[in-house]
Amino acid sequence: MNILVWNENRHEQKNPKVSEIYPEGIHGAIKDFLTEAGHNVTTATLDEENHGLSDHLLNQTDVLIWWGHLAHDEVKDEWVEKVQQRVLDGMGLLVLHSGHFSKIFKKLMGTSCDLKWREADDKERLWVIDPTHPIVSGLGSYIELKKEEMYGEHFDIPAPDELVFVSWFEGGEVFRSGATYKRGRGKVFYFRPGHETYPTYHNQEIQMVIKNAVNWLKVTQTNQPTYGNREPLEVISKKG
Amino acid sequence: MNILVWNENRHEQKNPKVSEIYPEGIHGAIKDFLTEAGHNVTTATLDEENHGLSDHLLNQTDVLIWWGHLAHDEVKDEWVEKVQQRVLDGMGLLVLHSGHFSKIFKKLMGTSCDLKWREADDKERLWVIDPTHPIVSGLGSYIELKKEEMYGEHFDIPAPDELVFVSWFEGGEVFRSGATYKRGRGKVFYFRPGHETYPTYHNQEIQMVIKNAVNWLKVTQTNQPTYGNREPLEVISKKG
Amino acid sequence: MNILVWNENRHEQKNPKVSEIYPEGIHGAIKDFLTEAGHNVTTATLDEENHGLSDHLLNQTDVLIWWGHLAHDEVKDEWVEKVQQRVLDGMGLLVLHSGHFSKIFKKLMGTSCDLKWREADDKERLWVIDPTHPIVSGLGSYIELKKEEMYGEHFDIPAPDELVFVSWFEGGEVFRSGATYKRGRGKVFYFRPGHETYPTYHNQEIQMVIKNAVNWLKVTQTNQPTYGNREPLEVISKKG
């Protein structure tokens, strides 16, 4: 399938610690393991023209992956609206980590998407809540990450259609760290881990979740719903 | 409780048929039966200054009722954002009929909120789907409306938190006509009936639903969630 | 995949009208189109020894399809419990039409599963409510059936995890006619149509839904969850 990995790509330019972990950027790391899984992967970043996006590119994208953090506000509303329209038309969207505060995620959720957070090398353990879900295929009872940024409840999102993971944090918090939504004819998955200063996207189980997720996110070959004025399908009686 | 009834109030100015049914406007009709039920009801309309809204008024409103149709685009984004913020902070919102296409409803849903429609004097029968819900208190198996505008599926909304009513239409369609959502600390109820050329808001059972709904929508006295950077609640081990 | 079609197979013995429509039984008709779709299909019926079931057969079944009506009470509790256990362990279950009152469906739902009904040649129109769902792949806005038994709300089931279809009936009722559930590691789909005196299972679109459904119901290759007493994963402090 055609996957587009969008990355803000600013931390990688500023922070040697980040560029050491992700020499080709977070987008490059994600591209690598998805390409290896047989997908056709393109990347785009904030500072490219039109943030690396085009109508043509979006139209042929089956699943868009989104990572942003420092510069959500710099993403132009025009492109946020185009991405939203494509989701409603059936493109899958995987929102990663600090993407919880991206314009596109907030627009699709309708809430603040706010949360508690801390950068303190918390251990994180992501427990599987829904063992029927294709997204957890191949995992055991949980994924353990030695060090991650903490995100804590309350997470201001609509109640997920499906709750897939809940995280335990060493510092005492919990978080709904894997949540699915349907919007229009498209599907959305929010997946929490992936702070830029940790090698989270090199973790085999995190990669497994992302690989499962893109398969689940790919639009089903259903027909586009139709809308607007309609003639009756049955005879309507005349009324006084 | 403090209820604010917002109405576009344009049909009433243009169409004698509408002003005959609702001589004091749709907002006036709703105000009447809610006042009689003991509530403190204020009204606001599109063409007033700031659409009749103010920070003070919104801040003291427990439940906002919204009816709009012809002029959704004329509602200023600034006020849509203020209403959204108040919902997230705990104000209840009852969206009526053609309000499905209002900026505020689309903003809270994240979808197009599109649907099929027809103005042809369809009979409508709203079946109760959730007999545990306070919103259906006092009703029988269904509400019957002799003539209404038809709205048909697919209705492009997120899956409701609770599905309360499903409508049957004479012309052959069905519609999720009563749907609840939680957004932030606030609650939202979408209730379908109420085309301006029919006396729907004079119907006793429709009034009963609206009276039940404002009670359900009123914010619970829960604390406002807190967000942002947090110290750990437990000791975090030092890691290599 | 391995599919087991279970049918009560009593109407077929008693009513010439039914055996004319389904000369090889409802189970035979379903077996035919699923076999043609490439599946390995077995059938079992009430009056066989152990209702045609065995531990071995259940253990190798990926998806079980269940049609019953007159004789739900004759299904032995022992086998109902075995089927329930297999669903919890990951076997998919497709419950058809009057199977809403089967012991296995009531056991998995926890409710009465009661409803309104009428045999009067109602026209039925099943509207697609969830256009993202693989189960509706290939369909238009609705499926139309010229004559069917009516089932009407209130349908006493838990709120579905996903609502896929809502039916319109000529006589004035609506019904949640396609509903998914997860139970344990298994998935369940209830699909309404299929009264024995109508050729519903010969309808191409109904067959399409059933073919889509078995694919969706097949268990994901996730690990079986583990339960019971557990050592701590972290050091627990001594307390006074």
Add this chain to the structure above:
Amino acid sequence: MNILVWNENRHEQKNPKVSEIYPEGIHGAIKDFLTEAGHNVTTATLDEENHGLSDHLLNQTDVLIWWGHLAHDEVKDEWVEKVQQRVLDGMGLLVLHSGHFSKIFKKLMGTSCDLKWREADDKERLWVIDPTHPIVSGLGSYIELKKEEMYGEHFDIPAPDELVFVSWFEGGEVFRSGATYKRGRGKVFYFRPGHETYPTYHNQEIQMVIKNAVNWLKVTQTNQPTYGNREPLEVISKKG
């Protein structure tokens, strides 16, 4: 309202540690604070005749609270079925702690209700997930319990209608510790804390949750749904 507190009341007879914490039994402790809140509270225990239950008592009960652990199997099926029927008819049910394995909870859920567990003085922190819910009224971001039994995911329940609390445990696990369901015309709330060797039901915030819960659980004055054979509401055309 009329509340019935049912308790197995075996630990209290066997273990001095338990009878020291709850000299009048767990049921007595719960009765006390609910009586103080103005309710009419009755208690019943396993070893009374008919487990302390009667048709008359159940019929006049608005909300039933259930605590059991050692002797779930000794509860007679006849009474489990009567309690289930009362829930479907509109009685609220609050299932506490080890009641997750009670016959009545498993019957209403349709799943094994299994989980991971440990008795090791874990600290527990119950985080509020749904700040709109009347059940959390008056609470802050979480409830902290110094020592409790651990229950860990995967918890084999259907996806809750509403997820109200998620627990963090010192030993590394998480748990969906507050979950609501609707069954028939009745409501169910599962609330995790309350191991018999800890003074959990003396905790002010735990009492607050239970007091909020009974109010939420009390049946709404909706009409009982009707079921069975129905005449058409509209004319059904004759068909060939």
